[in-house]
Amino acid sequence: xxxxxxxxxxxxxxxxxxxxxxxxxxxxxxxxxxxxxxxxxxxxxxxxxxxxxxxxxxxxxxxxxxxxxxxxxxxxxxxxxxxxxxxxxxxxxxxxxxxxxxxxxxxxxxxxxxxxxxxxxxxxxxxxxxxxxxxxxxxxxxxxxxxxxxxxxxxxxxxxxxxxxxxxxxxxxxxxxxxxxxxxxxxxxxxxxxxxxxxxxxxxxxxxx
Amino acid sequence: xxxxxxxxxxxxxxxxxxxxxxxxxxxxxxxxxxxxxxxxxxxxxxxxxxxxxxxxxxxxxxxxxxxxxxxxxxxxxxxxxxxxxxxxxxxxxxxxxxxxxxxxxxxxxxxxxxxxxxxxxxxxxxxxxxxxxxxxxxxxxxxxxxxxxxxxxxx
Numbered sequence: 417x418x419x420x421x422x423x424x425x426x427x428x429x430x431x432x433x434x435x436x437x438x439x440x441x442x443x444x445x446x447x448x449x450x451x452x453x454x455x456x457x458x459x460x461x462x463x464x465x466x467x468x469x470x471x472x473x474x475x476x477x478x479x480x481x482x483x484x485x486x487x488x489x490x491x492x493x494x495x496x497x498x499x500x501x502x503x504x505x506x507x508x509x510x511x512x513x514x515x516x517x518x519x520x521x522x523x524x525x526x527x528x529x530x531x532x533x534x535x536x537x538x539x540x541x542x543x544x545x546x547x548x549x550x551x552x553x554x555x556x557x558x559x560x561x562x563x564x565x566x567x568x569x570x571x572x573x574x575x576x577x578x579x580x581x582x583x584x585x586x587x588x589x590x591x592x593x594x595x596x597x598x599x600x601x602x603x604x605x606x607x608x609x610x611x612x613x614x615x616x617x618x619x620x621x622x623x624x625x
Numbered sequence: 626x627x628x629x630x631x632x633x634x635x636x637x638x639x640x641x642x643x644x645x646x647x648x649x650x651x652x653x654x655x656x657x658x659x660x661x662x663x664x665x666x667x668x669x670x671x672x673x674x675x676x677x678x679x680x681x682x683x684x685x686x687x688x689x690x691x692x693x694x695x696x697x698x699x700x701x702x703x704x705x706x707x708x709x710x711x712x713x714x715x716x717x718x719x720x721x722x723x724x725x726x727x728x729x730x731x732x733x734x735x736x737x738x739x740x741x742x743x744x745x746x747x748x749x750x751x752x753x754x755x756x757x758x759x760x761x762x763x764x765x766x767x768x769x770x771x772x773x774x775x776x777x778x779x780x
Contacts, residue, residue, distance in 0.1 A: 445676045448765045453674075487727065487734035518730040521757035544754045544767035546774060548745075551730075551753060574773075575766055 449575060455539050460522040460585055462540040463515055464566050465559040466533065473503050473559065474534035477510035481526035481535055489519035490526060506532075513558060517543055518551040524585070537585035538566065542575055642778075649693070649719060650775040652681040656692035656712060661699025663726040663758040670761040680768065689715040694771075695748070696764075700728035701741040713748045721780060723767055724750045727757045751780045 436442035446453045455461075466474045477494025493512035503509040526535050535558075545551050550569065560566045566581040659667055671677045671685060686692040689712045701709060713722065724744050727733030730753045732742035744750060751774065754767035774780035 444673050445679075446674060447679065448675060448762055449769060453762065488736065516731065517755040518753055519727055519733060520755065521727050521734050523757075541756065541760060541763045542766040544752055544763070544770050546752055546770065546780070548730075548753060551755060575769060 452577075455541075455583075458585060459539050459541075460524050461538045461580065462517070462543055463520075463526070463535055463553070463558055464538050464581065465510075465513060465535055465555070467560055467562065467564070468505070471562045472505050473509055474532045475510040475513065476504050476506035476532055476534070477508045478531065480529045480531065484525045484529035485520075486523065486525065487519045487521050489516040489521075490514070510534075510555070513555045515553045515558065516551060517553055518548060527585070538581045539583035539585070540568075540577065540580040542573075542577060542580075543569065646775055646778065650772040653694045653721070654684050654686045654692045655682060655694045655696050656689050656716065657685045657687050658695050658709070658712065659698045660701060660705065661728065663698035663729070666758045666761055666764060667696055667698045667725065670764050675761040675765060677765075677768075680772070682768070689713075690717060692716055693719065694721050694723065696723045696725050697729040697744045697748075697750075698725045698758075700733065700735060701744050701747070702739055703741060706741050706747045709744065710747050721751045721771060721775075722748050723752045723754060723764075723771060725754045725756075725764060725767070726759055727755065730755065733757060 433442065468474060475492075477492060479492045479494065482488075482490040482492045491512065491514040492510050494508040495511040497503055497507060497509055503511075522537070524537060527533075527537055543551070553569070557567055557569050568576055568578055568581060570576055571578065659665075669675065671683055677683050682694075689695075693716065695713060695716065697709065713720070722744075724730045728735060728740065729744045730750075732740050736742065741747060752767045752771045754764055756763045759767070771780060
């Protein structure tokens, strides 16, 4: 009889949880394809190659990202800018830029290494593929368009979330030189998706308030 | 694998084929094949917050004979490769493989003698899920892509 009592005591907990899930507020499930869980601000997703507000590419082909990559998944080749039609403001530009997303570990060391903030990360994480070739992202997929929008590998995919490409990984902002008087009201860092999408540095008064 | 390969194409067999694909994609039992940190995310995918049971996949089968899907979650060492192949061979047809994470797909940052550089050297892979590790939503995206491919007859 004591065995049956223990059995019922255990079932009572099960029943309580079940009733709370069905009728109360105990349901914790996020129904993924329909609804999303908010990713943290500094979530590391797919990369993007940025442009300056005037449309020039930020990448100068220095290959520091490739050197910093612990997985060796980045391949960059630099080339001298054509003098009549320069691609980047520097002397050189990256004319080959490839990232093997299947080897990438999304650590963000390339973002840290980049001297011009050319490569940053977005919040896009839905990049599963059925073949390996689609996982190698070239300049064509990584580089943002002159209007600031970011190309998606499969825009027709019903599961494609284009808004995630407009969400910047917050790492750069966390290291922005906030507190220096000269930076007040200045757009210290350009956001990933197009020019001037992040708020400027706060003024001293705003910080003190 | 499909009815269409053994029977002439007509209304009945194509309908049965479609129904079979629907049934296969709506109730896949994954084999338990967690090898490293990706397995933690795979378990999180099966737990309440993401709930793979919504796709009829909540039972991670300990026996490969009861599983249709192998989620290779984690780095595959050279010594694990024959075991992996044996588990795959024991699974009944039709069967699918998801290579989850950087290590399983390409070896990731561990480009050394100990690890298989890509599990597709051992078993045929249907879906590659990038990430290190891929979060539950990334894995679910891979699973849903696999479902779509099965429904479309591509996998």
